[in-house]
Amino acid sequence: xxxxxxxxxxxxxxxxxxxxxxxxxxxxxxxxxxxxxxxxxxxxxxxxxxxxxxxxxxxxxxxxxxxxxxxxxxxxxxxxxxxxxxxxxxxxxxxxxxxxxxxxxxxxxxxxxxxxxxxxxxxxxxxxxxxxxxxxxxxxxxxxxxxxxxxxxxxxxxxxxxxxxxxxxxxxxxxxxxxxxxxxxxxxxxxxxxxxxxxxxxxxxxxxxxxxxxxxxxxxxxxxxxxxxxxxxxxxxxxxxxxxxxxxxxxxxxxxxxxxxxxxxxxxxxxxxxxxxxxxxxxxxxxxxxxxxxxxxxxxxxxxxxxxxxxxxxxxxxxxxxxxxxxxxxxxxxxxxxxxxxxxxxxx
Amino acid sequence: xxxxxxxxxxxxxxxxxxxxxxxxxxxxxxxxxxxxxxxxxxxxxxxxxxxxxxxxxxxxxxxxxxxxxxxxxxxxxxxxxxxxxxxxxxxxxxxxxxxxxxxxxxxxxxxxxxxxxxxxxxxxxxxxxxxxxxxxxxxxxxxxxxxxxxxxxxxxxxxxxxxxxxxxxxxxxxxxxxxxxxxxxxxxxxxxxxxxxxxxxxxxxxxxxxxxxxxxxxxxxxxxxxxxxxxxxxxxxxxxxxxxxxxxxxxxxxxxxxxxxxxxxxxxxxxxxxxxxxxxxxxxxxxxxxxxxxxxxxxxxxxxxxxxxxxxxxxxxxxxxxxxxxxxxxxxxxxxxxxxxxxxxxxxxxxxxxxxxxxxxxxxxxxxxxxxxxxxxxxxxxxxxxxxxxxxxxxxxxxxxxxxxxxxxxxxxxxxxxxxxxxxxxxxxxxxxxxxxxxxxxxxxxxxxxxxxxxxxxxxxxxxxxxxxxxxxxxxxxxxxxxxxxxxxxxxxxxxxxxxxxxxxxxxxxxxxxxxxxxxxxxxxxxxxxxxxxxxxxxxxxxxxxxxxxxxxxxxxxxxxxxxxxxxxxxxxxxxxxxxxxxxxxxxxxxxxxxxxxxxxxxxxxxxxxxxxxxxxxx
Numbered sequence: 022x023x024x025x026x027x028x029x030x031x032x033x034x035x036x037x038x039x040x041x042x043x044x045x046x047x048x049x050x051x052x053x054x055x056x057x058x059x060x061x062x063x064x065x066x067x068x069x070x071x072x073x074x075x076x077x078x079x080x081x082x083x084x085x086x087x088x089x090x091x092x093x094x095x096x097x098x099x100x101x102x103x104x105x106x107x108x109x110x111x112x113x114x115x116x117x118x119x120x121x122x123x124x125x126x127x128x129x130x131x132x133x134x135x136x137x138x139x140x141x142x143x144x145x146x147x148x149x150x151x152x153x154x155x156x157x158x159x160x161x162x163x164x165x166x167x168x169x170x171x172x173x174x175x176x177x178x179x180x181x182x183x184x185x186x187x188x189x190x191x192x193x194x195x196x197x198x199x200x201x202x203x204x205x206x207x208x209x210x211x212x213x214x215x216x217x218x219x220x221x222x223x224x225x226x227x228x229x230x231x232x233x234x235x236x237x238x239x240x241x242x243x244x245x246x247x248x249x250x251x252x253x254x255x256x257x258x259x260x261x262x263x264x265x266x267x268x269x270x271x272x273x274x275x276x277x278x279x280x281x282x283x284x285x286x287x288x289x290x291x292x293x294x295x296x297x298x299x300x301x302x303x304x305x306x307x308x309x310x311x312x313x314x315x316x317x318x319x320x321x322x323x324x325x326x327x328x329x330x331x332x333x334x335x336x337x338x339x340x341x342x343x344x345x346x347x348x349x350x351x352x353x354x355x356x357x358x359x360x361x362x363x364x365x366x367x368x369x
Numbered sequence: 370x371x372x373x374x375x376x377x378x379x380x381x382x383x384x385x386x387x388x389x390x391x392x393x394x395x396x397x398x399x400x401x402x403x404x405x406x407x408x409x410x411x412x413x414x415x416x417x418x419x420x421x422x423x424x425x426x427x428x429x430x431x432x433x434x435x436x437x438x439x440x441x442x443x444x445x446x447x448x449x450x451x452x453x454x455x456x457x458x459x460x461x462x463x464x465x466x467x468x469x470x471x472x473x474x475x476x477x478x479x480x481x482x483x484x485x486x487x488x489x490x491x492x493x494x495x496x497x498x499x500x501x502x503x504x505x506x507x508x509x510x511x512x513x514x515x516x517x518x519x520x521x522x523x524x525x526x527x528x529x530x531x532x533x534x535x536x537x538x539x540x541x542x543x544x545x546x547x548x549x550x551x552x553x554x555x556x557x558x559x560x561x562x563x564x565x566x567x568x569x570x571x572x573x574x575x576x577x578x579x580x581x582x583x584x585x586x587x588x589x590x591x592x593x594x595x596x597x598x599x600x601x602x603x604x605x606x607x608x609x610x611x612x613x614x615x616x617x618x619x620x621x622x623x624x625x626x627x628x629x630x631x632x633x634x635x636x637x638x639x640x641x642x643x644x645x646x647x648x649x650x651x652x653x654x655x656x657x658x659x660x661x662x663x664x665x666x667x668x669x670x671x672x673x674x675x676x677x678x679x680x681x682x683x684x685x686x687x688x689x690x691x692x693x694x695x696x697x698x699x700x701x702x703x704x705x706x707x708x709x710x711x712x713x714x715x716x717x718x719x720x721x722x723x724x725x726x727x728x729x730x731x732x733x734x735x736x737x738x739x740x741x742x743x744x745x746x747x748x749x750x751x752x753x754x755x756x757x758x759x760x761x762x763x764x765x766x767x768x769x770x771x772x773x774x775x776x777x778x779x780x781x782x783x784x785x786x787x788x789x790x791x792x793x794x795x796x797x798x799x800x801x802x803x804x805x806x807x808x809x810x811x812x813x814x815x816x817x818x819x820x821x822x823x824x825x826x827x828x829x830x831x832x833x834x835x836x837x838x839x840x841x842x843x844x845x846x847x848x849x850x851x852x853x854x855x856x857x858x859x860x861x862x863x864x865x866x867x868x869x870x871x872x873x874x875x876x877x878x879x880x881x882x883x884x885x886x887x888x889x890x891x892x893x894x895x896x897x898x899x900x901x902x903x904x905x906x907x908x909x910x911x912x913x914x915x916x917x918x919x920x921x922x923x924x925x926x927x928x929x930x931x932x933x934x935x936x937x938x939x940x941x942x943x944x945x946x947x948x949x950x951x952x953x954x955x956x957x958x959x960x961x962x963x964x965x966x967x968x969x970x971x972x973x974x975x976x977x978x979x980x981x982x983x984x985x986x987x988x
Contacts, residue, residue: 040839042851069834070834070837071831071832071833071834071835071836071837072831072832073831074679074680074831076676079842086839086841087839087841087851087852089839090837091837092679092830092831092837092838092839093838093839093840093841094676094679094706094839094840094841095839095840095841095842095843096672096675096702096841096842097672097698097699097702097842100668100669100672100699102669103637103664103668103669103670103672103673103676104672104673104675104676104679105676106662106664106669106672106673106676107635107637107662107672107673107674107675107676107677107680107684108673108676108677108679108680108831109676110635110660110662110673110677111633111635111660111676111677111680111681111682112677112680112681112682112831112832114832115680115831115832132665132666132669133665133668133669133672136664136665136669338660338662341655342655342656342660345655345656346655346656348656349656352656353657355625355628355629355795355798356792356794356795358624358625358628358657359611359621359625359792359793360609360611360792362611363408363412363562363611363612364609364610364611364792365411365412365414365609365610365611366608366609366610367414367602367605367606367607367608367609367610368607
């Protein structure tokens with residue numbers, strides 16, 4: 022059931038990806054800017070609209086497919102990766118996106134998330150991380166900070182949060198990235214890189230919930246502070262940040278730790294600063310970077326942590342099918358297939 | 370086979386039917402021995418029905434009571450519907466096997482024991498204070514034959530260079546050889562089968578052939594048996610046959626759907642006893658249009674299948690009780706999405722982990738009603754191992770025709786039991802006819818929930834330009850499929866989804882009554898109890914009793930004439946391997962009908978004799 026061949030790549034505008042249904046997210050919700058960036062990014066690749074499928078679970082973010090003018094499935098809580106995996110294995114020519122949230126992907130759906138990543142099935146997984154349960158009106162999520170006061174943790178959350186990029190890297194992710202809802206162009210760039218990646222592309226989007234967790238990422242988005250708190254990773258470029266881009270991340274070999282240094286101070290030059298290599302097969306440095314923002318005094322990395330190419334689950338599945346087909350001498354008829362093995366005949 | 374093959378010196382008795390049970394330690398190869406004897410019986414033209422019965426533990430401690438594994442086969446010169454109530458022949462390979470099975474052996478039956486395994490150590494493990502082989506009751510109650518198969522196997526293989534462990538593993542072929550002699554089977558096909566099975570280890574193949582021949586020759590010369598038997602070929606319908614287990618037949622059915630439609634069959638699932646052979650078999654058949662996916666859990670198994678169904682695949686998942694519990698939320702989604710999907714539930718002893726390797730029919734009410742919200746779906750049940758093939762194809766035909774998930778119930782007995790399967794002609798196969806929407810269906814637009822006259826919605830799949838649409842678990846507008854919280858629309862959608870499934874009644878054949886059309890007693894069976902109930906009805910009629918039988922293949926919707934048929938009889942007896950679920954369902958569905966419930970829940974198929982006794986009490 023392959024789609025009809027396309028003579029020319031279609032040319033789309035953002036509008037071609039709007040379903041016409043007005044989104045029902047709260048005013049000021051970060052989801053608006055995310056869908057805006059997705060709808061701006063999709064026309065760039067020129068993939069036919071009918072060959073793109075958005076699959077979601079349950080939660081505010083998971084209403085996403087209804088607002089896209091593609092094929093879409095709004096499924097059950099936490100399980101979107103399983104539908105996406107089945108669809109992609111069955112129809113490898115489709116482009117499949119999963120849209121999910123921190124609760125959907127990492128609490129109820131944690132198992133499906135890590136297994137999709139482990140298999141490297143060629144799907145994009147966008148996790149809108151607002152560090153709160155929004156649709157159920159404000160309970161603690163698996164990315165809420167330790168001590169966070171919510172409706173179910175009135176005395177503060179006793180649980181440590183997941184670090185989603187570190188989790189994905191630990192599960193063997195071939196593409197891990199992070200962006201922020203309000204950083205439009207940056208988010209657009211990350212989405213484009215995710216779309217171009219073959220394999221599971223995991224994108225964490227820091228998303229503000231103006232109703233139940235407003236300002237969760239204020240430290241990263243306030244004009245005054247963000248130069249000091251955002252570390253924008255770019256492949257092949259030194260990991261520099263700060264108002265005048267003089268701060269950098271250095272690997273201290275004696276302790277095998279990352280540290281913040283200032284170029285021009287204490288004899289530090291730009292040559293001391295780590296150059297970001299997202300394409301390195303060994304995920305160790307990506308993991309160190311993913312853990313940076315959990316260490317006091319360090320900036321929060323955004324951008325692509327890791328982007329490596331490995332055969333995907335769907336590619337391997339279909340290679341196995343193709344090789345089984347080509348190694349069987351000829352296609353057995355139904356009768357021959359059913360009569361395989363030992364038979365006997367009754368001449369009634 | 371003719372009786373002339375028998376060497377002189379032994380009387381050959383022709384018998385109509387015999388039930389043989391092989392029992393031994395889990396490591397003794399009893400499943401293989403039973404299956405091999407079944408195969409050779411089928412090849413000899415007998416009708417066969419089998420019941421493998423093994424522990425959930427892969428290898429319980431050797432020699433222990435918990436580790437006993439058995440395989441019962443009923444061989445007939447006529448139609449055989451069940452693996453037989455009680456064995457006529459018991460082959461016991463160790464004390465634990467004797468202890469756990471002797472009570473089942475028919476009085477006067479043939480008891481063959483491997484005396485070599487009755488060591489003080491094994492006797493202690495089986496809890497025998499003294500050697501039962503020295504007990505006179507074995508000799509007076511049964512035709513008792515004790516043979517030291519350990520020693521005879523060692524003797525046959527002396528000088529073979531095999532390790533003591535490998536030699537010990539061959540002794541099941543000694544027993545098989547003896548039984549092949551006893552039932553007048555030719556040697557050659559079995560020898561060929563051994564060489565096939567061990568083709569990668571020729572030294573083991575030759576050892577097993579040697580031991581098999583030694584067992585055969587021992588039967589002939591030892592003078593322990595004063596007669597041998599022949600079960601004449603059964604008058605099966607004309608055709609080519611093979612033996613199948615229920616799980617194998619289920620997998621064959623789905624693969625045949627792929628072959629006959631040319632469409633992809635997608636199987637997403639998770640291994641669980643006793644269903645795992647279905648995914649294992651399908652995984653082998655990549656060149657036949659089947660895509661299989663072993664998911665991370667039961668939920669993802671069905672989720673992947675629903676995802677593939679949205680993409681246009683003919684989707685299947687299979688599981689057993691605990692797995693069905695996990696899949697329930699997904700079933701509700703499949704109902705509201707209205708996508709075709711077949712879910713096979715190979716029922717096993719529950720609740721919870723229950724008895725994983727034992728059979729039961731206790732998921733019926735869950736299959737019918739176990740979902741939140743109003744979520745009806747067709748429910749079918751296979752009636753015999755070979756029928757699993759037909760039921761699988763039929764379930765897929767129904768799923769695709771009505772754009773609905775379908776639950777197909779089988780059970781542990783059907784899954785592992787085997788019987789002859791007549792290879793059907795292409796023209797006999799159910800026609801699975803997926804119809805994909807290619808064009809807009811209303812004023813240049815695509816309305817995913819615009820229904821046809823049977824209330825079936827169209828199936829447009831990704832990749833089809835212009836028909837892009839969204840589906841989801843939220844209640845949807847009856848036309849556009851967009852989210853709708855309108856109460857009137859919700860009620861309309863519930864009723865229309867339910868009516869659609871009721872419309873599937875057009876595919877449900879009216880029940881045919883076996884026996885008198887009306888009168889005294891009607892036995893009702895469903896699923897895997899078909900064989901026992903059928904045999905009981907035949908036995909009762911042979912005793913001159915007016916007893917009829919109907920079998921339910923469709924559990925929802927129920928056949929149109931069921932109520933009327935039930936009311937034609939003075940008493941209705943529902944026989945099932947649960948605590949009376951079908952009886953409860955029939956009481957609710959047909960007011961005034963109050964069946965007598967005959968139930969056993971002991972992990973085994975229903976015994977014909979017990980049902981006969983029950984009906985005789987009622988009459």
